[in-house]
Amino acid sequence: MLVTPDDARGLVHVTWVAAAELDDTLLERLVGDVTGTTDGVRVVRACRTCGSDRHGQPRVVREPGAAHVFVSLARSRGRAVVAVTDVGDVGVDVEEAGPAAPNDLVDWVRAESLVKATGHGLTIDPASLDVDRRTLDLPAPDGCVAAVTVLTGRPLDVTTR
Numbered sequence: 001m002l003v004t005p006d007d008a009r010g011l012v013h014v015t016w017v018a019a020a021e022l023d024d025t026l027l028e029r030l031v032g033d034v035t036g037t038t039d040g041v042r043v044v045r046a047c048r049t050c051g052s053d054r055h056g057q058p059r060v061v062r063e064p065g066a067a068h069v070f071v072s073l074a075r076s077r078g079r080a081v082v083a084v085t086d087v088g089d090v091g092v093d094v095e096e097a098g099p100a101a102p103n104d105l106v107d108w109v110r111a112e113s114l115v116k117a118t119g120h121g122l123t124i125d126p127a128s129l130d131v132d133r134r135t136l137d138l139p140a141p142d143g144c145v146a147a148v149t150v151l152t153g154r155p156l157d158v159t160t161r
Contacts, residue, residue, distance in 0.1 A: 010087030010154045014138055015161050019080040022073060024058075027082060031060055031069050034084045039063065043071065048119050057119045072116055072148075079141055087152045091116025092138075094146040106145055110135050113149040 013034050017026065024043040032038030040063035047056035060069045072092040073082045083092040093112040097105055111126040118129060132153040139160055140146040150156055 008154070010085060010134075010150060010152055010156045012083055012085045012087070012090065012136075012148055012150060012156055012158045013161075014092070014148065014158055015082045015084075016141065017080050017082070019075045019078050022075065022080040022082070027058060027060075027071055027073065030082055030084055031071060034086075035062075035067070035069060040066065048121070049123060057116065057121070070150075072113075074112075074116075074146070076144060079144060081138070081140075081146055083148045085150055087150050087154060087156065089117045089119070089151040090148065091118070092146065092148045094138075094140060094144050097143055097145040099143070106137070106147075109145050109147045110137070110149070113147045117149045117151050 015030055027043045028038055028041045031041050042061045043058050044061055045053050045056040045058055058071050060071050067086055069086050070090045071084050072090045074092050074094045076094045077096045081092050081094045083090045091113040093109040095109050114126050115121055131151055133149050133151050134156045135149040138146040
């Protein structure tokens, strides 16, 4: 189960899959893997800019009284990464880096993971955001660079599969 005391380290579950496999059914299953059940789990979207339910930050809807769970996803060149946590809003990003990741690309994935966590996406300058957060670089497949941001002041641990 996900629920942890407020002073405990938070946990982010990160899963790498082929981008072609990633859909809402898989997101719901990954939430179920972490929470112990998929009963009543749905993934919905609402674009912060236009209100469309066809794109935008994914949100997990669960049965009334169930703990909040947050999910984010990113795709690059046939790979996808999903982050699931109960700690707070989450954003994840991955980019193809070639043989060596330049510092500006590492900074970019960190910044994009932040604006995905806040739900702004690329509509806002990440430097303008003043929120409690933890950003961690993720182990990524060869040739990729990835980061995850959770809107929390708590320290984080990451499990990867």
